Amino acid sequence: MFEKHCITCNAVLKSDEIPLYKKMVNRGATEYMCIPCLAKKLRVTEESLYEAIERFREMGCTLF
Numbered sequence: 001m002f003e004k005h006c007i008t009c010n011a012v013l014k015s016d017e018i019p020l021y022k023k024m025v026n027r028g029a030t031e032y033m034c035i036p037c038l039a040k041k042l043r044v045t046e047e048s049l050y051e052a053i054e055r056f057r058e059m060g061c062t063l064f
């Protein structure tokens with residue numbers, strides 16, 4: 001599997017950041033953003049995005 005990079009800051013994306021972006025922005029996305037950049041875009045805190053990942057996991061989301 002090849003690495004994906006954040007389209008804003010070019011950071012290497014962690015495994016949770018891709019499904020999070022799909023959930024929060026666009027299910028069909030093929031380019032993604034890291035959590036710090038996504039937090040800025042959505043005007044939320046990074047913590048709230050980590051909490052969202054946990055919630056999706058608890059819900060049994062198949063993307064995570």
Ligand SMILES: [Zn+2]
Nearest residue numbers: 006009034037
């Ligand atoms: Zn970024």
